[in-house]
Amino acid sequence: MGPLIPNDIIPFEWNSIIAIVIGIFFGFILEASGFSSSRKLAGVFYGYDFAVLKVFFTAALVSAIGILYLDYLGYLDMSMLYIHPTYLWGAIIGGAIMGIGFVAAGFCPGTSLCAVAIGKIDAIVYVFGIMIGIFIFSQLYGLLDPIHNGYFQGYVTLMDSLDFDPYWFIFLFTIAAVIIFAFSDLIRKRVKKVFY
Amino acid sequence: MLNRKLVKVLSFRYVILAVVFVILAGGLLLLPKHEKQEGISPENLLANAFSPERYITTDELADRIINQDPSLLLLDVRDESSFKTYTLPNAINIPLSKVLEEDSQPYLNQNAFDVILFSNDNFHSDQAWILCNRLGYKNLHVLKGGLNEWYNTIINPKKPTENMASIEFEKYNFRKAASMYFGVAYPEKVVQKAEVKKYVPKQPEAPKKVVPKKKKKKMPLEGGC
Known part of the structure; x- marks a missing residue:
C-alpha cells in the first residue's frame, strides 16, 4: 500500500502541500516544547536539560518501530523509502561544523527558523550567519567539490x-535509548539547576 | 482519593512510557518470521501474463536477424538434443530446467540485450518468461508460436492464393526472401541461375583503358601557424 505518493494513492501534486502542512505542525510542536529557546537547546551540552536528546531519540525510535511494524504487516514497502546517500567525509566534516x-x-x-518566527533576536543573527556560511560555501564550491561529492558510499543504512x-x-x-534517558536524568539532577 | 492515585501513577509516566517502548521493540523480535514476497507482486504478474506485449512475431524476428540487430540475444529453452538438431542462428541453449541456475543469470538478468526466448511452441518459453518476469528481469520477449511457427512462416512460407489481399503477397515475398537468407534453396531460383549461365555467353573483356591521372602538384608548405 504505502508509501502513499510513490504508489499514486495520493497524487504527486499534493506532495508540497502535505509537506507544508507537516512543516507547520513540526514548527508548532518545536515551539510548544520550548525548542526555540537557545538556552534549552544548549542545555544538552552543559548537562542541565536533556529535552533535545530525549525528543529526537524518541522521535527516531517511534518512527523506526512504526515503520518496521507497518512493513511487517504489509502496509508499507520499506524498500521504496528514500534513503539519504552517504558521502562519508562530507558528512563528518559538515557534522562537526554544524x-x-x-x-x-x-x-x-x-x-533557529522557529525562533525567528517568535522574534528572537539571537536567532535572527544566527540565520544571518547561516546565510553568510552558505555564501562562503558557494563561493568556495570549486575547492570543496571533491569533499562534497566524493567518498560516496551509496544508499546505505546501518x-x-x-x-x-x-x-x-x-x-x-x-534499550540503549532508555538507559541513556535514565543516565541523562541522573546527570541533570547532579548539575546545578539553571533557570531560564 | 482517585485523584491522588492517578497522581501517583502519573509520577511514573516516563517509566511507563519507556516500558511500553521496550515492549513494542521487543515485540518486533517475537513476531513470527515470514518469508517476504520477493520480485513483483501477484497483481503485476497477472497483468504481465495477460498482456501480449511480450510476444514477437516470426516476421519481426527474421527482419531483425537479417538486419543483424546487435541487441538481439536468442535463447533456446528446449533440451540440449533438440538444440543440437536445429536452432536459430547464434542462439544460446538454456533448457527450461536450468533457467534458475546461476550460470544462466547473466543471459537473463541484464539490460543490454533484447532477449528472445523460444521453444518448439511458445509454451515452454512462456513458462521461462513467467519465471523470469516473477524475478523482475527486464527485456524478455517470447517468440510467438516458437520454432513450429518459424518453420511454417519463414522457412516454408505458404503461397497466398490469388484472391488474397496484396499485403499477403508482400508478406510472402518477404518470407521467401528471408528463407533464402536462412539457407532454403528454391528450385525455380536455382534453375534460373543455371539458365543465366548457359545462355549468356561470356562477353570478351574490353581492354582496360588506362587513364593517366594527373598528379597534383604538391604546394610547398607555407608558414601556417
Missing part, C-alpha cells in the same frame, strides 16, 4: 553496513 555552530549559538537550523537483523538492532537501540 555541531560547533549548534553549541556556540544554541540553535540548529530548524529551531543495518546494511553492519549486516545486522533490523529487529534486533531496533530492540538494542531502544
Whole structure:
C-alpha cells in the first residue's frame, strides 16, 4: 500500500502541500516544547536539560518501530523509502561544523527558523550567519567539490553496513535509548539547576 | 482519593512510557518470521501474463536477424538434443530446467540485450518468461508460436492464393526472401541461375583503358601557424 505518493494513492501534486502542512505542525510542536529557546537547546551540552536528546531519540525510535511494524504487516514497502546517500567525509566534516555552530549559538537550523518566527533576536543573527556560511560555501564550491561529492558510499543504512537483523538492532537501540534517558536524568539532577 | 492515585501513577509516566517502548521493540523480535514476497507482486504478474506485449512475431524476428540487430540475444529453452538438431542462428541453449541456475543469470538478468526466448511452441518459453518476469528481469520477449511457427512462416512460407489481399503477397515475398537468407534453396531460383549461365555467353573483356591521372602538384608548405 504505502508509501502513499510513490504508489499514486495520493497524487504527486499534493506532495508540497502535505509537506507544508507537516512543516507547520513540526514548527508548532518545536515551539510548544520550548525548542526555540537557545538556552534549552544548549542545555544538552552543559548537562542541565536533556529535552533535545530525549525528543529526537524518541522521535527516531517511534518512527523506526512504526515503520518496521507497518512493513511487517504489509502496509508499507520499506524498500521504496528514500534513503539519504552517504558521502562519508562530507558528512563528518559538515557534522562537526554544524555541531560547533549548534553549541556556540544554541540553535540548529530548524529551531533557529522557529525562533525567528517568535522574534528572537539571537536567532535572527544566527540565520544571518547561516546565510553568510552558505555564501562562503558557494563561493568556495570549486575547492570543496571533491569533499562534497566524493567518498560516496551509496544508499546505505546501518543495518546494511553492519549486516545486522533490523529487529534486533531496533530492540538494542531502544534499550540503549532508555538507559541513556535514565543516565541523562541522573546527570541533570547532579548539575546545578539553571533557570531560564 | 482517585485523584491522588492517578497522581501517583502519573509520577511514573516516563517509566511507563519507556516500558511500553521496550515492549513494542521487543515485540518486533517475537513476531513470527515470514518469508517476504520477493520480485513483483501477484497483481503485476497477472497483468504481465495477460498482456501480449511480450510476444514477437516470426516476421519481426527474421527482419531483425537479417538486419543483424546487435541487441538481439536468442535463447533456446528446449533440451540440449533438440538444440543440437536445429536452432536459430547464434542462439544460446538454456533448457527450461536450468533457467534458475546461476550460470544462466547473466543471459537473463541484464539490460543490454533484447532477449528472445523460444521453444518448439511458445509454451515452454512462456513458462521461462513467467519465471523470469516473477524475478523482475527486464527485456524478455517470447517468440510467438516458437520454432513450429518459424518453420511454417519463414522457412516454408505458404503461397497466398490469388484472391488474397496484396499485403499477403508482400508478406510472402518477404518470407521467401528471408528463407533464402536462412539457407532454403528454391528450385525455380536455382534453375534460373543455371539458365543465366548457359545462355549468356561470356562477353570478351574490353581492354582496360588506362587513364593517366594527373598528379597534383604538391604546394610547398607555407608558414601556417
